[in-house]
Amino acid sequence: METKWWQDEVVYQIYPKSFYDSNGDGIGDLKGITKKLDYLEELGITMIWICPIFTSPMIDNGYDISDFEGINPEFGTMDDFDQLLAESKKRNIKIILDLVINHTSDEHFWFQEALKDPLSKYRDYYIFKTGVNGNPPNNWRSIFGGSVWEKLPNEDLYYLHVFDKKQPDLNWENKEMRQELYAMINRWLDKGVEGFRIDSITFIKKDSDYASLPADGADGLVSCKHKTRNRPGIENFLNELKANTFEKYDAVTVGEAPGVKYEDFHRFIGKDGYFSMIFDFHYADIDVESGSDWFKRTNWTVSEFKELLFQSQRALQNAGWGANFLENHDQPRVLSKMVREKEWQTPETAKTFGMLYFFLRGTPFIYQGQELGMKNFNRSAIDAFNDISSIDNYYRSIQEGFTEEEALHFVNMRSRDNTRTPFPWNGERYGGFTTGKPWLDMTEEYPEINAVNNSVYTFYQKMIQLRRNSAWSSVLTFGNIKEIKDVPEEVIAYERADEEKRIVILVNLSTEKKKVVLNESAENIILHSQSKPVITGEEIIMEPYQGITIG
Numbered sequence: 001m002e003t004k005w006w007q008d009e010v011v012y013q014i015y016p017k018s019f020y021d022s023n024g025d026g027i028g029d030l031k032g033i034t035k036k037l038d039y040l041e042e043l044g045i046t047m048i049w050i051c052p053i054f055t056s057p058m059i060d061n062g063y064d065i066s067d068f069e070g071i072n073p074e075f076g077t078m079d080d081f082d083q084l085l086a087e088s089k090k091r092n093i094k095i096i097l098d099l100v101i102n103h104t105s106d107e108h109f110w111f112q113e114a115l116k117d118p119l120s121k122y123r124d125y126y127i128f129k130t131g132v133n134g135n136p137p138n139n140w141r142s143i144f145g146g147s148v149w150e151k152l153p154n155e156d157l158y159y160l161h162v163f164d165k166k167q168p169d170l171n172w173e174n175k176e177m178r179q180e181l182y183a184m185i186n187r188w189l190d191k192g193v194e195g196f197r198i199d200s201i202t203f204i205k206k207d208s209d210y211a212s213l214p215a216d217g218a219d220g221l222v223s224c225k226h227k228t229r230n231r232p233g234i235e236n237f238l239n240e241l242k243a244n245t246f247e248k249y250d251a252v253t254v255g256e257a258p259g260v261k262y263e264d265f266h267r268f269i270g271k272d273g274y275f276s277m278i279f280d281f282h283y284a285d286i287d288v289e290s291g292s293d294w295f296k297r298t299n300w301t302v303s304e305f306k307e308l309l310f311q312s313q314r315a316l317q318n319a320g321w322g323a324n325f326l327e328n329h330d331q332p333r334v335l336s337k338m339v340r341e342k343e344w345q346t347p348e349t350a351k352t353f354g355m356l357y358f359f360l361r362g363t364p365f366i367y368q369g370q371e372l373g374m375k376n377f378n379r380s381a382i383d384a385f386n387d388i389s390s391i392d393n394y395y396r397s398i399q400e401g402f403t404e405e406e407a408l409h410f411v412n413m414r415s416r417d418n419t420r421t422p423f424p425w426n427g428e429r430y431g432g433f434t435t436g437k438p439w440l441d442m443t444e445e446y447p448e449i450n451a452v453n454n455s456v457y458t459f460y461q462k463m464i465q466l467r468r469n470s471a472w473s474s475v476l477t478f479g480n481i482k483e484i485k486d487v488p489e490e491v492i493a494y495e496r497a498d499e500e501k502r503i504v505i506l507v508n509l510s511t512e513k514k515k516v517v518l519n520e521s522a523e524n525i526i527l528h529s530q531s532k533p534v535i536t537g538e539e540i541i542m543e544p545y546q547g548i549t550i551g
């Protein structure tokens with residue numbers, strides 16, 4: 001594969017509302033990000049992805065955009081953004097933005113015009129359908145619960161929203177609408193952003209029959225994913241999008257592409273793929289049967305995780321390039337999700353998980369706070385949650401027959417608020433995040449787990465340095481990945497190799513010591529978590545939840 005500029009980047013994801021508040025209103029902002037660029041530079045990352053900063057009523061924290069080219073006043077002004085861009089550039093840090101083009105806010109000018117005037121051209125920018133015998137057009141359930149259809153007050157007409165009712169879906173069949181999106185994207189690229197993380201992009205094509213399907217839940221509805229996600233014909237939209245925008249700028253694009261089948265990966269990330277890379281969710285969602293129904297919990301095993309992880313890596317390697325991640329603003333913290341034993345949810349285990357994913361083949365993404373070893377936040381009542389999806393999942397669980405305690409448990413395990421808590425910069429009041437009152441409670445552990453003297457942070461620094469600036473950089477970036485199979489069931493092992501070098505990563509995901517025998521000397525340890533491993537020639541005794549990198 002021909003190498004690309006974005007392959008050796010290390011990306012840091014910022015949730016702006018919770019990163020750093022520069023003006024004491026309890027909400028993080030753009031100036032706050034600028035103030036903390038030195039922290040990011042010191043960590044060693046090279047690119048930041050900022051979750052939506054655009055004008056928005058914020059019912060989905062910015063994934064409901066009412067003006068694609070305005071900055072949400074909560075976050076600052078366009079001048080603040082320009083300053084952030086300039087200051088990042090000085091530090092060789094690139095910026096990518098979140099591109100949300102499957103839907104807008106219902107407060108977007110286009111939608112407001114569409115509502116006001118049936119003859120407006122904007123009506124066809126969205127998806128309107130007439131009802132069937134006083135009912136919605138079909139029985140599809142939206143991702144955030146309830147029907148995907150919302151009725152207009154004075155007409156027998158409904159509009160479609162795959163997410164919340166305040167997030168109407170755009171009608172990608174409308175060429176003029178698509179052209180307006182492309183022009184908007186190009187204006188951001190002209191401004192100097194290096195690319196985009198592209199939200200929910202596999203939802204832009206809907207099956208044109210809009211047919212109902214057999215219900216799959218107590219609400220009588222069926223997940224809309226079967227008819228709205230990765231549907232035939234999407235390739236035309238995605239090719240056109242790329243040709244009219246990203247390709248012209250050599251921009252980096254990271255597709256949020258859940259549900260793409262492995263055999264289709266080449267279409268997404270192959271040589272002429274739609275995107276530079278995609279997030280693969282097959283193993284991220286191992287703890288739940290479906291990323292959107294949190295009450296369907298699984299009893300996953302390390303073997304299953306291992307199988308999914310390598311299946312994913314093989315598919316990414318065969319097709320192109322992946323975007324590797326442990327956490328993001330929709331996922332729980334990895335320590336809480338993957339480590340069942342509370343006593344093992346430690347900084348050392350956070351390092352082990354860091355090592356497990358950071359050296360996979362692809363571009364690593366670090367979500368804010370992951371580099372501190374943060375954990376989930378346990379809330380004792382549903383009204384302590386802000387996230388719309390948490391509230392929906394709570395009531396759906398109860399509707400499915402679970403008790404309130406069980407429903408709360410599911411939400412605590414999976415809530416998107418777990419990773420959205422304000423960033424703990426230090427052990428002082430509100431973790432030094434704000435001088436006011438934070439918009440969302442801090443995690444309980446912020447007095448201990450924060451950015452001061454944090455050994456997980458130092459470990460991430462080392463991993464970044466190894467990948468970016470060491471004798472191992474090339475193999476860790478471009479080398480092929482292969483699973484090493486002859487190891488205990490609960491050990492995950494792989495090699496990265498090129499013509500010159502080979503590096504081995506071993507991770508023990510159990511509470512017991514494990515013996516691993518390699519076919520070569522294991523004495524050259526480059527990095528390890530937990531206490532120093534005991535190695536005799538080719539034999540290694542791994543500590544519980546230990547990670548070791550051997551060169």
Ligand code: NOJ
Pocket residue numbers: 060063100163199200256329330
């Ligand atoms: C995926 C985003 O990551 C999530 O936070 C958002 O709620 C939905 N897309 C809708 O935009």
